[in-house]
Amino acid sequence: MMKTGTLRQILLLTDGCSNQGEDPIAMAALAKEQGITVNVIGVMDNDVIDDNGMQEIEGIALSGGGVSQIVYAQQLSQTVQMVTRKAMTQTLQGVVNNELKQILGKSASMEELPPDQRGEVMEVVDELGESVDMEVLILVDTSASMKHKLPTVKEALLDLSLSLNARMGDNKFSVFVFPGKRQDVEKLLDWTPKLETLTSIFSKLSPGGITPTGPAISEALTYFKKKRSLRGLLSRGDDEQYFEETI
Amino acid sequence: MAMMNNTSKKPFNFPAGTVIRGKWYKQIYTIVKELGYGANGMVYLVQGASGYLALKMSDSNVSITSEVNVLKSFSKVQGTPLGPKLHQVDDWETRGQKIHFYTMEYIQGMNLLNFVQSKGTAWTGVLIAQLLSDLERIHNEGWVFGDLKPENLIVTGPPYRIRCIDVGGTTIQGRAIKEFTEFFDRGYWLGASRKAEPTYDLFSVGMILINLAYPQRFNKTESGNMQQLRKAIAAKDQLCKFQYTIEKALEGSFPSAGEMRMHLLDALSHGASTQSSAPKQSRRASAASSSRQPTQQPSRVQKQRKKSSHFLETVLVIMIVSLLYVLYIYGELM
Numbered sequence: 127m128m129k130t131g132t133l134r135q136i137l138l139l140t141d142g143c144s145n146q147g148e149d150p151i152a153m154a155a156l157a158k159e160q161g162i163t164v165n166v167i168g169v170m171d172n173d174v175i176d177d178n179g180m181q182e183i184e185g186i187a188l189s190g191g192g193v194s195q196i197v198y199a200q201q202l203s204q205t206v207q208m209v210t211r212k213a214m215t216q217t218l219q220g221v222v223n224n225e226l227k228q229i230l231g232k233s234a235s236m237e238e239l240p241p242d243q244r245g246e247v248m249e250v251v252d253e254l255g256e257s258v259d260m261e262v263l264i265l266v267d268t269s270a271s272m273k274h275k276l277p278t279v280k281e282a283l284l285d286l287s288l289s290l291n292a293r294m295g296d297n298k299f300s301v302f303v304f305p306g307k308r309q310d311v312e313k314l315l316d317w318t319p320k321l322e323t324l325t326s327i328f329s330k331l332s333p334g335g336i337t338p339t340g341p342a343i344s345e346a347l348t349y350f351k352k353k354r355s356l357r358g359l360l361s362r363g364d365d366e367q368y369f370e371e372t373i
Numbered sequence: 374m375a376m377m378n379n380t381s382k383k384p385f386n387f388p389a390g391t392v393i394r395g396k397w398y399k400q401i402y403t404i405v406k407e408l409g410y411g412a413n414g415m416v417y418l419v420q421g422a423s424g425y426l427a428l429k430m431s432d433s434n435v436s437i438t439s440e441v442n443v444l445k446s447f448s449k450v451q452g453t454p455l456g457p458k459l460h461q462v463d464d465w466e467t468r469g470q471k472i473h474f475y476t477m478e479y480i481q482g483m484n485l486l487n488f489v490q491s492k493g494t495a496w497t498g499v500l501i502a503q504l505l506s507d508l509e510r511i512h513n514e515g516w517v518f519g520d521l522k523p524e525n526l527i528v529t530g531p532p533y534r535i536r537c538i539d540v541g542g543t544t545i546q547g548r549a550i551k552e553f554t555e556f557f558d559r560g561y562w563l564g565a566s567r568k569a570e571p572t573y574d575l576f577s578v579g580m581i582l583i584n585l586a587y588p589q590r591f592n593k594t595e596s597g598n599m600q601q602l603r604k605a606i607a608a609k610d611q612l613c614k615f616q617y618t619i620e621k622a623l624e625g626s627f628p629s630a631g632e633m634r635m636h637l638l639d640a641l642s643h644g645a646s647t648q649s650s651a652p653k654q655s656r657r658a659s660a661a662s663s664s665r666q667p668t669q670q671p672s673r674v675q676k677q678r679k680k681s682s683h684f685l686e687t688v689l690v691i692m693i694v695s696l697l698y699v700l701y702i703y704g705e706l707m
Contacts, residue, residue: 211551237471244462245445248442252439289550292568293548
């Protein structure tokens with residue numbers, strides 16, 4: 127089996143537009159520069175997300191190199207695991223395409239190969255998806271309008287850990303909410319392979335306040351960095367690619 | 374993915390008559406009608422050079438390619454085909470958009486749910502038994518089907534035969550299930566693992582049987598678990614004869630699809646109240662064990678059983694008395 131590195135993702139769960147601080151789309155671009163993918167799930171209730179909210183959600187995912195999806199609260203569980211996996215595959219495919227370019231020259235990518243040859247490349251992507259380690263930082267909007275959606279969000283996150291933990295690779299999750307009590311972001315759960323502990327913490331949350339999405343993303347980035355700097359001597363620099371070590 | 378049906382828009386919307394020209398193999402396909410869609414792509418009935426085909430298209434090269442890999446592997450297995458036969462893989466460039474597609478055998482028929490609703494529940498056992506023998510072969514090849522549900526099962530014929538059509542969830546054993554639908558997912562109901570293993574599929578088969586009795590399906594209550602599912606099974610007469618088979622499948626206690634198949638067939642041939650954990654038990658033994666389970670039976674059945682046992686007792690007493698009398702007369706005559 128191939129030796130694989132760690133994939134880093136931010137999963138943002140929100141129900142609308144940010145209203146304070148830096149532009150979240152710029153912050154997502156910053157994340158991408160540091161090799162961290164940003165995925166966004168817009169959680170609708172019976173209300174609809176307005177155009178501005180929609181544009182922001184798509185914009186964040188686009189500049190964060192990730193996937194976005196708007197979904198009704200009832201379908202959240204399936205969507206969260208799907209978006210996370212899809213983004214993972216997308217990133218891995220990017221990595222494999224880079225390798226192909228090095229071997230076959232500039233224009234080569236999986237899409238350019240004749241269909242019959244794609245199968246083998248796909249098997250490599252599949253195998254990487256199974257064995258790669260993942261770090262997923264979950265960023266939950268807890269502004270007032272999210273209040274009654276939080277039980278569903280909790281369910282969906284437990285479901286996500288069930289799906290990712292069925293893989294062979296290791297997973298680490300951490301959970302942040304914004305706005306926090308005092309700062310823009312508050313840590314709920316430190317890096318852990320199990321999300322089950324979330325159940326008790328989530329019920330104590332008191333949603334309310336503003337939506338500082340941009341500051342929340344930029345704060346989340348430093349959290350990845352801090353963690354990485356501890357092992358900085360082992361891994362290579364931050365900014366050149368998605369992977370510490372590939373293939 | 375398939376479960377997104379309710380919220381997601383159709384990924385494509387090509388009218389009948391649209392001509393699709395493959396970039397690599399130059400084959401021409403004309404769209405006849407839409408067969409179905411999910412978030413991952415769309416399936417059309419098309420007219421190709423050699424007749425009708427089903428064409429699945431997606432803007433994601435990933436899902437198309439991995440499905441093609443599964444179909445190729447299925448095609449190497451002997452016996453009745455496991456999935457639709459793969460025809461060709463190609464790309465289609467239209468209006469600056471690159472669409473990936475593959476064509477396959479068009480499997481004509483009703484989906485399992487519609488079939489059983491229109492032909493009657495007598496077909497349930499037969500079709501599920503057929504499904505289980507296909508699953509056993511899929512498992513023996515090292516795969517797990519994954520996204521098993523009535524929409525992905527087509528009944529062709531006559532003679533009627535069940536066929537699996539959507540391999541989007543089909544996963545190598547030991548990996549994480551690629552695609553699933555909540556109602557048929559043991560993770561959703563029991564928080565059980567989504568690792569691809571034969572018991573994952575067998576759980577889904579159990580839920581398919583429940584779905585046939587509850588066409589509208591239902592959601593889990595606060596913390597969905599076995600208890601809710603047991604109640605649902607007990608509440609429907611048509612599930613009575615499958616009760617123990619379903620429960621064992623949901624608990625994950627069948628080691629293989631073949632074992633589940635035998636248990637199912639055994640329960641069907643021994644009637645509704647049979648609970649034989651070992652399929653080879655004699656009829657009398659299993660009848661005895663079922664009468665030791667009074668809580669599982671509706672009270673009316675119990676009363677009837679009591680009445681009939683009284684009757685048996687009376688007959689027995691009369692027979693013994695008359696036997697003794699005959700012996701007595703015999704003795705007197707001698």
